[in-house]
Amino acid sequence: MADPAALSIWIGLPLLLGGLLSFISSGAGDAPPRARVLLVDQDNTAVSALVRTAARQGNTPIDLEEVTPDEGRRRIGAGDATALLIIPAGFQDAVIGTRSARLQLVTNPAERVLPTMVRQMLEVVVEGAFYAQRLFSEPLSRIANAPQSGPAPDADVASIAIEINQRLTQLQGVLLPPVITLSVKTGTPAAPPLNFGQLFLPGMLFMAFLFIAQGMSVDVWDEKQEGTLRRLLTTPQSAGRLLLGKLVAGVAVAAVVALAGLVGAVALFDLPWSRVPAALLWCAYVCGALLAMLTLLHLFARSQRGSEMLSGVVTFPLMMLGGSFFPFEAMPAWMVSVGRWTPNGLGVARLKELLWGDVSVTALGLAALGIGIPAAIAFLLSWRRLRRFAHA
Amino acid sequence: MIDVQHLRKQYGDLVAVDDVSFTAEKGSIFGLLGPNGAGKTTTISCISGLLKPTSGRIAVSGHDVVTDGSAARRHLGIVPQELALYSDLSAAANLEFWGSAYGLTGEPLRRRVAEVLALIGLADRGKDHTSTFSGGMKRRLNFGCGIVHNPKVLLLDEPTAGVDPQSRVRLLELVREQARAGTTVIYTTHYMEEAQDLCDRIAIVDRGRLLAMGTLDELRRMVGEKDLVRLAGRFDSSAATRALEAVDDVQVLSAAADALTIATAGASRKLPAIFAALASAGSDIQETTLSVPSLESLFITLTGRELRE
Numbered sequence: 001m002a003d004p005a006a007l008s009i010w011i012g013l014p015l016l017l018g019g020l021l022s023f024i025s026s027g028a029g030d031a032p033p034r035a036r037v038l039l040v041d042q043d044n045t046a047v048s049a050l051v052r053t054a055a056r057q058g059n060t061p062i063d064l065e066e067v068t069p070d071e072g073r074r075r076i077g078a079g080d081a082t083a084l085l086i087i088p089a090g091f092q093d094a095v096i097g098t099r100s101a102r103l104q105l106v107t108n109p110a111e112r113v114l115p116t117m118v119r120q121m122l123e124v125v126v127e128g129a130f131y132a133q134r135l136f137s138e139p140l141s142r143i144a145n146a147p148q149s150g151p152a153p154d155a156d157v158a159s160i161a162i163e164i165n166q167r168l169t170q171l172q173g174v175l176l177p178p179v180i181t182l183s184v185k186t187g188t189p190a191a192p193p194l195n196f197g198q199l200f201l202p203g204m205l206f207m208a209f210l211f212i213a214q215g216m217s218v219d220v221w222d223e224k225q226e227g228t229l230r231r232l233l234t235t236p237q238s239a240g241r242l243l244l245g246k247l248v249a250g251v252a253v254a255a256v257v258a259l260a261g262l263v264g265a266v267a268l269f270d271l272p273w274s275r276v277p278a279a280l281l282w283c284a285y286v287c288g289a290l291l292a293m294l295t296l297l298h299l300f301a302r303s304q305r306g307s308e309m310l311s312g313v314v315t316f317p318l319m320m321l322g323g324s325f326f327p328f329e330a331m332p333a334w335m336v337s338v339g340r341w342t343p344n345g346l347g348v349a350r351l352k353e354l355l356w357g358d359v360s361v362t363a364l365g366l367a368a369l370g371i372g373i374p375a376a377i378a379f380l381l382s383w384r385r386l387r388r389f390a391h392a
Numbered sequence: 393m394i395d396v397q398h399l400r401k402q403y404g405d406l407v408a409v410d411d412v413s414f415t416a417e418k419g420s421i422f423g424l425l426g427p428n429g430a431g432k433t434t435t436i437s438c439i440s441g442l443l444k445p446t447s448g449r450i451a452v453s454g455h456d457v458v459t460d461g462s463a464a465r466r467h468l469g470i471v472p473q474e475l476a477l478y479s480d481l482s483a484a485a486n487l488e489f490w491g492s493a494y495g496l497t498g499e500p501l502r503r504r505v506a507e508v509l510a511l512i513g514l515a516d517r518g519k520d521h522t523s524t525f526s527g528g529m530k531r532r533l534n535f536g537c538g539i540v541h542n543p544k545v546l547l548l549d550e551p552t553a554g555v556d557p558q559s560r561v562r563l564l565e566l567v568r569e570q571a572r573a574g575t576t577v578i579y580t581t582h583y584m585e586e587a588q589d590l591c592d593r594i595a596i597v598d599r600g601r602l603l604a605m606g607t608l609d610e611l612r613r614m615v616g617e618k619d620l621v622r623l624a625g626r627f628d629s630s631a632a633t634r635a636l637e638a639v640d641d642v643q644v645l646s647a648a649a650d651a652l653t654i655a656t657a658g659a660s661r662k663l664p665a666i667f668a669a670l671a672s673a674g675s676d677i678q679e680t681t682l683s684v685p686s687l688e689s690l691f692i693t694l695t696g697r698e699l700r701e
Contacts, residue, residue, distance in 0.1 A: 227476035231537075234440040235493040236466040391442060 034061045035082035035114040038072045045092035047129075051103075054125045062118065076106050082114040083107045085122065095133055096141045135167060194356055198269050199327040202351040205261045206324040206344045209254050209287040214315045216250045217294035220389070221304040229390045239386040243295065243379065247288050254287030255280060262355075271355060279354045285368065286347035289375035293343065296378040299385045323348040343371050393418050393576055394439065394545050399448035401434050401600075408434040410600040412448075416578055416593070418544075421571045423591030424580040425687065427697075431600040432580035433473065436549045439578065440470050453544050466494065469543030469575075473550045475534050477522050483533050484509065484518040487540045494541035504540055512536040512566065528559030535566055545576045552586065564590055584687045596691055603694045612685050618643070619659035620689040621666070623652040624679035635673035639665050646696040655693055 041048050052064060067075065069086070076084040086104040094101030105122060107115035223229035232242055258280050265271040294311050301307030319325050321338055322345035328336045339345040346367040353359050394416045401409040409431045416422035424432045437443040439450050441461045450457045455464035477486050487505040496504060509515045512532040522530060535551060548567065552560045567590060571577050581587055587594050588608055595605040604614055629647035636642050636654060639662065645653040652670075656662055659682050670677060683689055691697075 226479065227472055227474045228478060230442060231470060231472055231476035231490075232493065233442055234465060234468065234470045235490075236462045236495065237493055238462065387442065391437070 033114065034063050035118050036063045036065065036080075037118055038067045038075060038081045038084045039064050040067060040069045040072045040084065040086045042069070042089040043087045043091035047092035047095050048087045050129075051087060051125055054128070060121060061114075062121065073106075076108060079108055079110050081108060082111055083118045085118075095129055096137060136164060138163065195269070198265075198356055199329055201261060201265055201269070202348045202355065203324045203327050205258055205283060205351065206286070206322065206348050207319055208257050208261075209283065209290060209347075210315050210319055210324060210344060212250060212254050212257065212287060213290035213294045214311050216246065216253070217291055217298050217311060218304070218308055219246060220295060220298050220386075221301075221307055224390060225304065229386075233387055233390050240379075240383040243382055243386065246295070247291055247379070250291040251284045251288040255284045258283035258287075265355065275355055278359070279351060282347070282351055282354055282364075286343065286351075286371055289371045290343055292375040292382070293378045296382045296385070299382050299389045318342050318344050321345065341370075343374070346370050393453065394422075394578065395449075395451045396435075396439065397449045399435065399438060399450060400446045401431075401438055401443060402446040407600050409438065409445075412595075412597070412600075412602045414593075414595050414602065414605060416545075416576050418576050419571055419574045420592045421567065421577040421579055421590055423587040423594040424578065424597055425582070425584065425587040425591075425594050425691075426580075426597035427582050429599075430582075430597045432582075432597060433549055434600075435597075436470070436547050436578065436580060440468055440547055441465050467544040468547060469538040469541065469545070470547045471535050471538035471549065471551045473553055475530050477530060477534060477537065479523040480521065482519050482521055483514050483525070483536075486522060486533060487536055490537040491540040494543075496541055504542070508536040508540050511539075511569075513562065527554070528556055528562075531555050531559055531563060532566075535563060539570060539575075543575060545578070546570055548577060548579045550580055550582070552581070552583070584691075588687055594687065596687070596694060598691075598695050598697075604690065608687070611687060611690055614690055614693075616657065616685070618655040618657050618685060618689070618693075620645075620683040620685070620692065621654045621656065621659050621663075622681040622683070623654070623670070623675075623677055624650065624681075626650065626676040626678075627652055627670070628674055631673040632670055632675050635669040636666065639669050642666065643693075645692055653692060653696075655689065 039052065041052070052066075065081075072084045072086070075081055084104075084106040086106075088102060088104065091101050091103070103122065103126065105119060107119065220229065223232070233239060259276075262271065262276045262279055262283075266273060266276065294314070297310055297314060298307040301310050321335060322342035323331070323336075323339055324344050328339065328345075328349070331339065340349055350359075350364050350367045353363070396415070397413050399409055399412040400407070412431070412435060414422065424435060426432055434443065438445045439452070439457060441457050441464065444458060450464075452464040453467040455467065457464040478489065481489065484505055487508055488501060491501045491504060505518075506515070509518045512535060514529060514533060514536070517525070517529070522533060525533065531551065535548075538546060538548075546567075551567075552563055555563065564586065567577055567579065579587075579591060591608075593605065593607055594611060596603045596611070604611055606614070627647065627649060629649060629652075632652060633644050633647050636644055636652075639656075641656055642662065643655045645655055647653075652675075654666070656666075659666075663680070663682075667677065
């Protein structure tokens with residue numbers, strides 16, 4: 001507490017990282033990105049118009065803009081659009097006449113995701129055109145050959161409609177009813193889905209606890225360098241009591257940080273106050289355990305720099321694996337299966353239950369033992385080691 | 393009081409302290425005099441409980457430091473050679489912390505902190521961070537932290553190392569005040585003058601062994617009335633030693649190609665005979681130094697080496 005800079009880093013860094021990740025994930029409320037596609041329609045027929053219409057259908061994230069060939073090439077060259085689509089002259093004749101046709105799509109190399117999206121959508125349109133060609137080539141041919149001005153004669157329209165109806169009747173045996181039936185079951189969720197902040201809060205708290213444990217465990221080296229550790233060991237206090245004092249100090253800092261986070265959760269995510277005390281105790285307990293384990297690491301290092309490197313090498317993977325950087329829900333399954341058994345992973349998983357879910361006393365007890373036993377062993381080993389460390 | 397009997401501390405094959413025994417009475421200042429690496433700090437570390445002796449027994453006010461360590465340490469105060477202060481705390485906070493480590497609390501602690509601040513001349517700087525203090529002020533505070541709980545035995549491990557002369561005088565006076573108040577003081581130093589001026593009894597240690605012990609007068613008598621003659625130049629050490637053996641009552645303490653050290657009573661009268669003997673041995677004398685009997689001459693007599701070598 002005497003070092004406000006360290007305290008602000010321990011609290012601020014997880015908040016900053018969490019905020020950044022939140023910003024990236026949510027897009028900060030902005031509309032999703034859209035692809036700007038320049039269209040050069042050199043065919044200018046009913047079928048090419050169908051392609052235009054298909055691209056504008058529904059909620060496609062494509063803004064289609066018709067341009068001249070020169071303008072299109074100039075703008076795609078300047079990176080002013082996602083893609084340039086050229087429908088060549090004779091496209092309709094090719095579609096109806098079952099000949100091959102070549103649509104030209106020039107994409108912007110500076111963009112990665114949107115050009116792929118445009119290409120995939122175009123493939124869907126082309127595939128649709130292929131099946132339409134196979135099934136309705138005759139009526140489509142008549143539409144294409146219809147006079148360009150004025151409405152089509154009623155007799156032609158009726159004739160085309162009858163023909164399409166007959167084809168559909170022929171296909172009815174296959175399509176209606178569909179061979180594959182889709183059965184949709186909507187389950188009743190046990191709890192409302194967690195939002196981004198609720199998912200991230202336990203991990204962020206444990207990231208802060210890892211920083212606290214890392215920062216405060218190196219205290220034994222600071223005390224050794226200042227000479228105060230040797231002097232402390234000449235007082236009537238036992239080495240165990242001195243270590244316990246350091247643990248209590250770490251737990252107190254962790255409790256303050258946890259309380260701030262939990263009060264934030266009450267304010268922002270409607271966390272019931274009744275869940276705060278147990279979550280607070282759990283946070284303090286796990287942070288104390290992490291501090292005990294990291295302290296032991298420091299006591300076996302040969303130099304302060306080495307000990308800081310060692311604790312960093314241990315802490316950072318723990319952070320990444322144990323759901324303290326990304327929530328388990330956003331991690332690959334193999335990583336989750338490993339990370340759930342790390343001390344902070346056990347802590348994060350149980351804290352999530354304490355905050356937002358059903359608490360299993362058995363699972364909580366097992367996790368407490370899983371974290372507490374290694375921590376107790378680390379504490380006892382540190383107790384034995386402290387005098388030798390001070391004198392080395 | 394403090395009683396050390398047959399203390400031995402061994403690290404593998406290295407014997408840091410070998411069969412050291414001494415007793416220091418209440419209100420006395422007992423000096424451990426020896427060069428760096430003599431085993432003084434190891435001895436202090438064993439007494440303070442920081443190191444476990446390989447063998448031997450140490451009792452502080454009747455409490456064994458191994459079997460009854462906590463009780464023994466309660467009566468001990470230690471002023472380590474290196475500063476041992478919390479630089480991000482104020483002087484008063486440091487004293488409060490170390491006082492509370494020995495069980496002082498509340499009003500008695502606050503009163504004692506104020507007393508010690510006044511004693512070490514930092515009453516007006518009590519609230520300042522120690523990081524703003526000069527070296528001498530830090531040394532005084534380091535001393536204050538060792539006496540804040542009114543220990544019965546005070547261990548001072550070279551407390552004046554690297555201290556300016558003014559602060560050294562102040563610190564030595566503080567040590568005398570503690571002894572006058574009834575505290576048993578164990579004082580290690582490699583400064584002969586400090587040991588002579590300060591200590592009631594002195595033990596001379598080197599390479600882990602206690603070579604001589606007694607009051608200043610007792611130690612001087614060990615040297616006898618012999619003066620110390622140091623000669624610099626070019627010598628055939630064996631020939632020079634043989635030649636000097638012929639001179640009456642001359643003891644060769646050390647002989648090297650460029651230096652000779654000899655002890656003899658009434659050295660000023662014997663110098664012509666010494667020079668003649670050395671000349672006959674082919675020696676070329678370039679510099680001569682004559683010292684009256686002192687702890688330093690005793691140390692050289694006992695070890696053949698200078699105290700500061």
